[in-house]
Amino acid sequence: MRCIDYEVLISAYADGELSESKESEVEEHIACCAECRCLYEKTLNIQRKISDVLMDFDDIPDLVSSVTSQINTRPWWRIGSTWAAAAAVFVAIAFMVFTFMHSRPESKTKAVPIVHRDTPKPVPQKTAVAPPVKRMEQDKPVKSAPKLIAVSAKPQAKAPAVPKHMFAKNNNHRSPSINHVPPLSADKAEITVEYADAGPVAQYASAIPEVGPGERLVAETSEARQNGKDDSWLCYRIIDNYQGNSNDGDPDWRESNDRL
Amino acid sequence: MLSDQQIISQVVKGKKEMFGELVARYQKPVFRLACSMLANRSDAEDAAQEVFIRAYKSLSTYKETGKFWGWLRRITINMCLNKFHPAVMISLDEISEIPGHDSDTVFESVIWSVESEDLRRTIYHLPPPYRTVIVLKYLEDMSYKEIADALGETLANVQVRLHRAKKMLRERMKVSAG
Numbered sequence: 001m002r003c004i005d006y007e008v009l010i011s012a013y014a015d016g017e018l019s020e021s022k023e024s025e026v027e028e029h030i031a032c033c034a035e036c037r038c039l040y041e042k043t044l045n046i047q048r049k050i051s052d053v054l055m056d057f058d059d060i061p062d063l064v065s066s067v068t069s070q071i072n073t074r075p076w077w078r079i080g081s082t083w084a085a086a087a088a089v090f091v092a093i094a095f096m097v098f099t100f101m102h103s104r105p106e107s108k109t110k111a112v113p114i115v116h117r118d119t120p121k122p123v124p125q126k127t128a129v130a131p132p133v134k135r136m137e138q139d140k141p142v143k144s145a146p147k148l149i150a151v152s153a154k155p156q157a158k159a160p161a162v163p164k165h166m167f168a169k170n171n172n173h174r175s176p177s178i179n180h181v182p183p184l185s186a187d188k189a190e191i192t193v194e195y196a197d198a199g200p201v202a203q204y205a206s207a208i209p210e211v212g213p214g215e216r217l218v219a220e221t222s223e224a225r226q227n228g229k230d231d232s233w234l235c236y237r238i239i240d241n242y243q244g245n246s247n248d249g250d251p252d253w254r255e256s257n258d259r260l
Numbered sequence: 261m262l263s264d265q266q267i268i269s270q271v272v273k274g275k276k277e278m279f280g281e282l283v284a285r286y287q288k289p290v291f292r293l294a295c296s297m298l299a300n301r302s303d304a305e306d307a308a309q310e311v312f313i314r315a316y317k318s319l320s321t322y323k324e325t326g327k328f329w330g331w332l333r334r335i336t337i338n339m340c341l342n343k344f345h346p347a348v349m350i351s352l353d354e355i356s357e358i359p360g361h362d363s364d365t366v367f368e369s370v371i372w373s374v375e376s377e378d379l380r381r382t383i384y385h386l387p388p389p390y391r392t393v394i395v396l397k398y399l400e401d402m403s404y405k406e407i408a409d410a411l412g413e414t415l416a417n418v419q420v421r422l423h424r425a426k427k428m429l430r431e432r433m434k435v436s437a438g
Contacts, residue, residue, distance in 0.1 A: 007423060007427075008419060008420055008423045011419070011422060011426055012419050012423070015422070017403065017404045017419070043426055043430070046429050046430050046433065047398060047426070049379055050379070050394060050398040050429065051398045051399070053379045053383065054292070054296050054380075054383070054394075054395060054398055054399035055292075055399065056380075057288070057291070057292045060287060060288045060291050060292070061291065061305050061308075062287070063283055063287040063305075063308055063309055063312060064280050064284050064287065066309055067279075067280070067312040067313065067316075068277070068280045068283070070309070070313055071276055071279060071313070071316055072277075
């Protein structure tokens with residue numbers, strides 16, 4: 001072995017980390033090699049200095065107080081967990097009561113008056129649709145179905161959703177959408193209106209003041225069909241009239257309905 | 261005077277105020293080890309606190325078979341290796357694979373980067389893999405096998421790394437002296 005090959009062994013020898021056989025081999029070499037013996041002495045010297053330097057720590061911070069204070073501090077989520085649970089239950093109950101109080105009364109007071117609406121609003125000439133819409137008297141309001149304005153017994157055919165901007169003029173309510181529009185006959189259609197999101201019925205009623213939840217509408221369609229319009233177009237038009245929206249000069253309104 | 265094990269038993273039973281006694285006993289070696297490994301006093305203080313908090317949380321898992329300091333030292337080493345400087349704690353093999361970063365180049369970078377004449381600062385300026393083995397060997401007096409186990413390295417790797425680290429320091433001190 002050359003001297004350079006002994007360097008790693010001499011380092012380990014100085015640390016006392018060699019096996020007996022390797023120790024003997026290194027001892028024999030440094031006994032006869034002045035250069036490696038010098039390297040061994042330098043290695044011992046630097047090792048002593050390293051130990052002295054690393055052990056020399058006078059300024060040690062006091063960790064006792066900081067550590068014990070952290071240990072003694074309870075996490076916030078464990079403080080008063082009973083009270084936190086009680087508060088959560090209270091909030092949940094309050095939310096349920098609030099939701100109930102703001103949905104039930106409005107569905108009755110707002111929905112009922114429109115049953116007696118006999119005179120529909122005039123329809124602009126552009127639409128060529130007469131909107132003599134009335135509620136079918138044999139149908140009772142479905143109080144437990146706040147999502148539905150009207151219900152159809154006919155097989156359901158999926159209709160396109162109502163464009164949001166159709167209802168943009170009523171800013172204080174949510175936008176309903178047409179659920180399906182099965183034709184009743186050649187000149188009548190029964191429409192179903194459904195709101196996209198659940199919420200207090202009062203908002204629905206204000207969206208279409210003349211129609212309450214669970215009520216059914218029958219619309220005359222003959223004139224519209226004569227003008228090449230389908231039942232979906234008619235339904236949107238009816239809703240728009242009930243909301244008091246005018247389609248005059250509203251290109252978006254025409255455009256959206258033409259697409260239907 | 262209560263032994264470490266007696267204190268630990270009481271802390272585990274709920275007397276957490278007794279843990280302060282363990283902190284008082286071992287804060288110096290923990291901080292010294294952290295400071296030597298991280299080469300930064302502020303980081304070392306944070307690390308030492310984290311070590312004791314982690315030790316407190318894991319105290320129920322501590323086995324009586326070994327010395328408490330050995331267990332605490334292992335937490336300290338892992339904390340310093342993993343949490344504070346994971347990016348620079350590359351292995352010796354990774355250093356060898358970097359083009360132009362053979363041991364001589366590393367040695368030269370140490371030489372050039374060190375401004376102080378002080379050996380401590382020279383040690384602190386060693387690349388972390390070299391500094392770590394130096395600290396574990398000459399501060400903690402750990403055997404090569406203990407170091408290899410702690411770092412997940414082979415015995416031969418630790419032997420070569422220590423040799424190179426000592427060579428760098430020897431050369432540095434020769435430059436300073438000469």
